[in-house]
Amino acid sequence: MSEHAHEHSHHITPISTLVKTLLLLGVLMVTTIAWAQIAPSALKDVPPALASLINNLIAMGIAFIKAVAVIMIFMGVKYQSSIVKLYAALGFLWFTLMFIMFADYGTRHWEAVRGWTPGVKQMAMPRADEPYEEGMPPRKDIKIPDEHH
Amino acid sequence: MTTHVATDEKNYLQEGHTLASWLLTKDHKRIAVLYLISVSFFFFVGSIAAMMVRLELTSPRGTLMSNETYNKAFSAHGVVMVFFFLVVAIPAIFGNFLIPMQIGARDLAFPRLNLLSWYFYMAGGIMFLIAMMSGGVDAGWTFYTPMSSIYSNGQITLALVGAFVVGFSSIFTGVNFIATIHKMRAPGMTWWRLPLFVWGHYATSLIVILGTPVVAITLLLVVFERVAKIGIFSPELGGDPVLFQHMFWFYSHPAVYIMVLPGMAVISEIMACFSRNKVFGYHFVALSSLGIAALSFIVWGHHMFVSSQSMYQGIFFSFTSFLVAVPSAIKVFNWSLTMYKGSVWLASPMIYALGFLGLFTVGGMTGLYLASVGTDVHVTGTYFVVAHFHYVMVGGTLLAFLGALHFWWPKFFGRMYPEGVAKWNALLVFIGFNLTFLPQFVVGWLGMPRRYHYYYFAPEFQVYHVMSTLGASALAVSLIVPAFYLTYSLFKGPKSPPNPWAARGLEWEAAASPPIKHNFHGVPVVVGDVYDYDAEAEELALRGMTKEEA
Amino acid sequence: MISLKKMNQPQDTVYEQFEDLAQQQETYVLGMWSFLVTEVMFFGVMFMSYIVYRWKYQPYFYALHKELDWRIGGINTAILLASSFSVALAVHYHQKKKKMNVLMCLGFTNLCAISFIVIKLLFEYIPKWNHGHYPGPGFSWDNPYVPSHIAQLWFSLYFGTTGLHGLHVLIGVILFSVLMYLIAVDHPSISDYLPTEMLGLYWHFVDIVWIFLYPLYYLMPK
Numbered sequence: 001m002s003e004h005a006h007e008h009s010h011h012i013t014p015i016s017t018l019v020k021t022l023l024l025l026g027v028l029m030v031t032t033i034a035w036a037q038i039a040p041s042a043l044k045d046v047p048p049a050l051a052s053l054i055n056n057l058i059a060m061g062i063a064f065i066k067a068v069a070v071i072m073i074f075m076g077v078k079y080q081s082s083i084v085k086l087y088a089a090l091g092f093l094w095f096t097l098m099f100i101m102f103a104d105y106g107t108r109h110w111e112a113v114r115g116w117t118p119g120v121k122q123m124a125m126p127r128a129d130e131p132y133e134e135g136m137p138p139r140k141d142i143k144i145p146d147e148h149h
Numbered sequence: 150m151t152t153h154v155a156t157d158e159k160n161y162l163q164e165g166h167t168l169a170s171w172l173l174t175k176d177h178k179r180i181a182v183l184y185l186i187s188v189s190f191f192f193f194v195g196s197i198a199a200m201m202v203r204l205e206l207t208s209p210r211g212t213l214m215s216n217e218t219y220n221k222a223f224s225a226h227g228v229v230m231v232f233f234f235l236v237v238a239i240p241a242i243f244g245n246f247l248i249p250m251q252i253g254a255r256d257l258a259f260p261r262l263n264l265l266s267w268y269f270y271m272a273g274g275i276m277f278l279i280a281m282m283s284g285g286v287d288a289g290w291t292f293y294t295p296m297s298s299i300y301s302n303g304q305i306t307l308a309l310v311g312a313f314v315v316g317f318s319s320i321f322t323g324v325n326f327i328a329t330i331h332k333m334r335a336p337g338m339t340w341w342r343l344p345l346f347v348w349g350h351y352a353t354s355l356i357v358i359l360g361t362p363v364v365a366i367t368l369l370l371v372v373f374e375r376v377a378k379i380g381i382f383s384p385e386l387g388g389d390p391v392l393f394q395h396m397f398w399f400y401s402h403p404a405v406y407i408m409v410l411p412g413m414a415v416i417s418e419i420m421a422c423f424s425r426n427k428v429f430g431y432h433f434v435a436l437s438s439l440g441i442a443a444l445s446f447i448v449w450g451h452h453m454f455v456s457s458q459s460m461y462q463g464i465f466f467s468f469t470s471f472l473v474a475v476p477s478a479i480k481v482f483n484w485s486l487t488m489y490k491g492s493v494w495l496a497s498p499m500i501y502a503l504g505f506l507g508l509f510t511v512g513g514m515t516g517l518y519l520a521s522v523g524t525d526v527h528v529t530g531t532y533f534v535v536a537h538f539h540y541v542m543v544g545g546t547l548l549a550f551l552g553a554l555h556f557w558w559p560k561f562f563g564r565m566y567p568e569g570v571a572k573w574n575a576l577l578v579f580i581g582f583n584l585t586f587l588p589q590f591v592v593g594w595l596g597m598p599r600r601y602h603y604y605y606f607a608p609e610f611q612v613y614h615v616m617s618t619l620g621a622s623a624l625a626v627s628l629i630v631p632a633f634y635l636t637y638s639l640f641k642g643p644k645s646p647p648n649p650w651a652a653r654g655l656e657w658e659a660a661a662s663p664p665i666k667h668n669f670h671g672v673p674v675v676v677g678d679v680y681d682y683d684a685e686a687e688e689l690a691l692r693g694m695t696k697e698e699a
Numbered sequence: 700m701i702s703l704k705k706m707n708q709p710q711d712t713v714y715e716q717f718e719d720l721a722q723q724q725e726t727y728v729l730g731m732w733s734f735l736v737t738e739v740m741f742f743g744v745m746f747m748s749y750i751v752y753r754w755k756y757q758p759y760f761y762a763l764h765k766e767l768d769w770r771i772g773g774i775n776t777a778i779l780l781a782s783s784f785s786v787a788l789a790v791h792y793h794q795k796k797k798k799m800n801v802l803m804c805l806g807f808t809n810l811c812a813i814s815f816i817v818i819k820l821l822f823e824y825i826p827k828w829n830h831g832h833y834p835g836p837g838f839s840w841d842n843p844y845v846p847s848h849i850a851q852l853w854f855s856l857y858f859g860t861t862g863l864h865g866l867h868v869l870i871g872v873i874l875f876s877v878l879m880y881l882i883a884v885d886h887p888s889i890s891d892y893l894p895t896e897m898l899g900l901y902w903h904f905v906d907i908v909w910i911f912l913y914p915l916y917y918l919m920p921k
Contacts, residue, residue, distance in 0.1 A: 012795065013787065015791060018791065019784075025783075025784075032914055033773055036769065060911075060914070062914070063911050063914055067907045067911070070910070074783055075900055080728060081725065083331060084725075084728055087732040088735075090736050091359070091736035091738070091739030094739075094740065095739060095746075095747075097399075097447060098395075098399060101392075101395045101747070102751075103459070104395070104458045104462035105751060105754065106459075107461040108459040110459070136846070142759075144758055144761070144844040255715060256716035257716070258716065258726045258730060259730060328727075328733065331729055332729060333716070333722075358733050358736050358737045359736065362738070362740040362741040365741065366742075366863075370744075370748075373859060377858075378836070379834045379854075379855035379858055379859055380834055383855075386834070386848045387755075387756065387846075387848050387849050387852050388752070388852055396744055396747070672718070
């Protein structure tokens with residue numbers, strides 16, 4: 001067992017590093033909120049699909065950086081052994097395997113047979129020109145006013 | 150390795166005889182014995198439900214019970230056997246007992262967590278028993294929505310909470326094993342000197358911590374759907390019931406390997422010991438466990454070929470399912486080659502291991518039929534599927550469990566069982582099993598649907614069902630017999646020497662049978678290679694010669 | 700007499716199954732991380748359900764996210780970030796064995812956790828319940844542009860995900876209270892800084908879940 005016991009004293013993260021991390025997290029939080037407020041007007045002329053992509057990338061990118069900062073500094077993974085680093089990444093990596101199910105939801109509408117009941121096109125992932133469910137307008141025609149409340 | 154064993158010392162069974170000394174123990178060996186008792190009990194409960202199912206099917210008209218009772222019987226059989234026997238049995242009993250001993254540690258890393266996991270197991274089990282007594286569950290062990298969330302009556306909620314709680318029991322065990330295997334190995338016990346039993350359990354623990362939470366939360370969402378009326382899988386709210394199946398099988402396919410990888414781990418040990426040979430391709434067998442663990446997470450859709458999942462996804466999952474055959478085949482071939490040029494000793498554990506080899510191969514090969522989309526559409530939901538997974542789960546895991554029980558029984562309790570009876574019984578298990586499930590392949594291929602309690606539309610199936618029920622009765626006898634002779638041996642069996650099989654490994658060579666509380670005197674230092682059997686010398690020794698003389 | 704100034708404990712107990720303190724501490728950290736892997740997968744299901752349905756119902760989900768007030772969510776985000784910082788600070792002081800500082804940091808963290816729950820209940824759960832915005836037979840809905848059943852699906856996801864997160868916060872409050880008590884009375888089970896570190900890891904994870912949950916539910920991009 002001694003082969004694993006490194007004769008180091010455990011790492012103590014200095015307070016200044018913790019404070020800097022907190023500041024970074026605060027700045028990122030303000031950025032993501034601010035972008036969410038200005039995005040609808042700033043991306044008015046961008047095609048909706050592209051605007052959606054940009055918005056999602058920014059929101060999730062910032063969240064990702066925040067999470068990495070918390071994991072590395074606050075949780076001290078940066079100062080841990082590589083096996084701990086591996087386990088810290090493992091859960092997040094494995095979560096991405098669940099995205100395989102989009103191979104299902106993303107391709108259902110390619111199928112020759114749409115549904116068992118003739119005339120009913122119920123499907124999980126309709127294309128833009130298809131309705132969500134019977135009796136609804138096609139997806140691209142859905143217009144919801146911004147200021148309902 | 151040192152073989153110093155003092156005989157006058159108290160073993161772990163003698164460290165206290167009160168009930169509290171068992172129920173509050175933190176000793177991994179005692180917790181393993183607690184698990185052995187409780188898992189055997191749940192196995193008994195599940196077997197009763199299985200016998201109810203088999204008796205009902207002897208008649209094409211379904212005369213013994215109503216369809217609802219029948220649904221409850223097969224659901225009880227499925228839930229109890231999967232969640233309370235197969236997933237738990239080998240890791241929680243043998244893994245718990247042997248992993249610290251095989252790596253040269255005094256205990257698991259977190260003994261209190263280990264005890265807590267047993268209490269979670271019991272709490273979940275009791276919840277399910279109450280659910281069964283007070284109305285039963287008729288949604289099958291898969292709990293598909295919207296059947297389980299909207300339409301099904303009975304005690305689904307309580308049963309699901311029980312399954313959720315027992316899931317945490319496995320998670321605690323998995324966390325414990327991972328930390329233990331990484332950090333508690335004795336000096337000299339490198340990764341490539343670990344017995345394959347430990348490798349198999351490491352892969353199993355990885356699947357447990359990555360998969361079990363997924364099914365736990367999915368079942369919890371169904372509970373919320375029933376109790377709090379939220380509806381994530383509810384088609385009434387625009388939700389997709391197939392999403393439940395995705396989430397469920399994301400765990401439950403890997404769970405198949407949670408059930409069978411520990412069995413494979415046991416077989417590696419038995420094969421090496423009773424062939425007196427190093428496991429052929431040790432590194433490949435070790436890595437194939439990890440390969441199976443990784444691949445198992447990208448094949449789940451083959452359970453859903455006839456759901457409304459896209460056929461393009463079906464093609465993807467069909468392809469990946471074939472890939473899993475590769476590491477499984479590596480294992481089967483390597484075990485077979487372990488016997489080659491070995492000195493095979495047909496003791497009862499070895500007979501179980503050989504049975505495993507044959508039955509698991511049949512189960513695996515029929516799995517290929519089911520992995521290809523076209524064939525699967527024909528046989529989905531028939532007895533062909535039932536026979537397939539029983540060949541893997543019963544022919545695989547149950548036989549490995551029995552083999553492990555016979556192999557390590559002297560280590561657990563320091564007593565020998567009557568070997569002659571055990572050998573014949575092992576043969577009876579093999580025959581009874583095949584008589585039960587071989588006809589099911591045929592009748593399934595002919596079109597007998599699973600989960601039907603009658604088949605008056607095809608009375609010609611009766612002969613297969615009667616054969617199957619006869620086989621199940623033989624299997625039942627062959628499972629009751631060991632209960633008697635093993636219990637007998639506890640009190641009257643001859644005392645076993647520390648290493649009755651002359652097996653290699655720290656648990657046999659450096660510890661007493663039964664072991665002392667801290668397993669070893671001091672910390673064992675590992676210098677030799679793993680499985681350093683010498684079949685040639687042993688064969689010669691049987692003829693009274695040494696290598697030099699030959 | 701219990702002193703609040705310095706740690707008055709049996710120093711650095713090594714449990715019988717371990718060889719030395721370094722091995723014990725590494726094992727505990729690895730064990731906690733493998734438990735956190737299960738937590739990631741646990742919340743992964745909730746996030747995955749959200750992703751699937753948002754992909755399907757994006758226009759409706761965008762309209763529905765306005766039911767949540769980003770200001771309340773923002774305040775709660777700030778509260779969790781601050782509490783995460785203070786628990787990291789608590790570990791720092793525990794390593795230096797400054798008992799009073801540890802207790803103050805943990806107390807602040809606990810205060811943050813409790814105010815998170817109070818804000819969530821007072822400004823979100825209870826008003827939504829009173830408006831009938833809870834999925835089920837009594838669901839009342841007056842936005843003609845969003846079908847009622849999709850609104851119910853969205854509220855199911857919202858209550859399911861934030862409810863599970865809130866449950867984790869509640870468990871955190873209980874554990875922090877117990878830990879503070881054990882540290883205050885110099886309980887023998889607190890022999891080194893590892894208990895604080897373990898609970899800290901758990902708490903940071905709760906924070907990480909919220910880091911993803913907040914933009915997805917409150918700031919949903921169009």
